[in-house]
Amino acid sequence: MTDRAASDITETAWRDLLTARHIDQGLVRAAHAEPRLRRLFPWAGMGELHFSRCTEHPWSWDVPFIRPRNGGGFEVWGPSRGDFVGEADTAEAVVAMAADHLPGGCERVVAGNREALAAADVCPGERRAQGAGTTDESDWAVRAAVEGEMRLLDPGVRASPARVLELLDPEFTEIGVSGRRWDAESVLAVTSGGSVSAESPVEVSEMSGVVLAPGVVHLTYFADNQGRRAWRSSLWRLTETGWRMYFHQGTPTG
Incomplete structure (x- = not known):
């Protein structure tokens, strides 16, 4: 163009x-x-x-x-x-x-x-x-994973099943702060049910990422949402269609 x-x-x-x-x-x-x-x-x-x-x-x-x-x-x-x-x-x-x-x-x-x-x-x-080689390639991988994580945390994205699906790996699994196990289908059921509010943004702090292997990035950060604080951990992997969240877990911290 x-x-x-x-x-x-x-x-x-x-x-x-x-x-x-x-x-x-x-x-x-x-x-x-x-x-x-x-x-x-x-x-x-x-x-x-x-x-x-x-x-x-x-x-x-x-x-x-x-x-x-x-x-x-x-x-x-x-x-x-x-x-x-x-x-x-x-x-x-x-x-x-x-x-x-x-x-x-x-x-x-x-x-x-x-x-x-x-x-x-x-x-x-x-x-x-x-x-530039391995260092810059790793930096780009982490940035891509962070970008995807931020999009999934955006209330506007979370309220749209189609936009969420673009970022989840077909084999996605999540262990929620309550201990419940989620897959992509159950997450989409929640978003399509309208239970995600566009008025409830998540505040993120201390986010960091590391490349575990080529095409695999591990992210960790604190998330504060409506008075609840959790330590979150995500695995992102590179697929033929881009970076997708493969695993996510949240642990309450108080």
């Missing part, structure tokens, strides 16, 4: 976010008003605002992102979740900070996913990641 197509897709995504209920609208408006960020494809999950150089999942992960700060205000992190850039009290200030930390030389957005971006050869950061 052409640059014009990518631009149209990107602007449509911005319009959708400008009316979304799961992301701070002041933050979205401020980012949309910043030309350096507006040209990038936006997506949101868990209250975080992300920017990508491609328009389809899996998105690029070489751009800083903005997340809400506990107690108010915002933080800039990235490109990886362990890279803290800075914090600000206002949406305008944090947007300026994120824009100032964009990598240079990658102004174009490509219509398609990260593979299309690499094939277009428009982003030096992506080219380095493609050919």
